[in-house]
Amino acid sequence: MTIQAVIFDIGNVLIEWQPERYYDRIIGPDRRRDMFATVDLHGMNDAVDRGGDFTQVIYDTADAYPEWRAEIRMWRDNWLDLATPVIEHSVHLMRALQARGVPVFSLTNFGRGTYEFARPHFPFLNEFDRDYISGHLGVIKPEPQIYQMVEQDCGLAPGHLLFADDRADNIAAAQARGWQVHLFDGPRGWAERLVAEGLLDRDAAGLDGQF
Known part of the structure; x- marks a missing residue:
């Protein structure tokens, strides 16, 4: 046809969209694996992709995991470094x-x-x-x-x-x-x-x- x-x-x-690669560089592979095992970051991103507020969804997730708060906020604050x-x-x-x-x-x-x-x-x-x-x-x-x-x-x-x-x-x-x-x-x-x-x-x- x-x-x-x-x-x-x-x-x-x-x-290219490889968030794991960004975090491996910034916090190291071991800590990145721990964070992704603890926090459903791709699920968080799906919520944004469904129409959730870009900043609020990510910052709310960061606040829910204070031990990873700074790293999770990077998903929003350093987004251009993830999408490259x-x-x-x-x-x-x-x-x-x-x-x-x-x-x-x-x-x-x-x-x-x-x-x-x-x-x-x-x-x-x-x-x-x-x-x-x-x-x-x-x-x-x-x-x-x-x-x-x-x-x-x-x-x-x-x-x-x-x-x-x-x-x-x-x-x-x-x-x-x-x-x-x-x-x-x-x-x-x-x-x-x-x-x-x-x-x-x-x-x-x-x-x-x-x-």
Whole structure:
């Protein structure tokens, strides 16, 4: 079925998102493992991604664990150090698709406040043809409703959508609705997929030495 829009996840597709790596550097792997075992930090982040206030959710969690208070607050205060670096080849692919007239959407688990905080620092976040941000929608991947909301808003049949995400559960949920999918494990494989689909040629995809 002809692809009429390409959908990008953001974390670990366009921007690396590895909080554990940040904390390993700041407090050391042993203390990081202790903290993540004690505090459900990814659950905290899910609450933000569902629409919870960026600062309040994190600071409330920090106050609930005084022994980790300073470290938990880093999730908010040093967020840009957690969300780094940009995956430049993926950004190139997004822009190359748009240059060929292919609509590009985002579909991401991202808080409302977090996204507004991130947009000035990552200009490409302002360039999508359509944005589907979990914090605005009140639903997170891989819950089926979020994919249905995308379909209803963009008006495209599921089989006309090609979606890249780094998490197998998110991909499986999209595939169950009939979307075409790509499990992202690096920008080169994603570029190869876009070429195979006839959406880009190798040069436009950055496969001949640019990256």
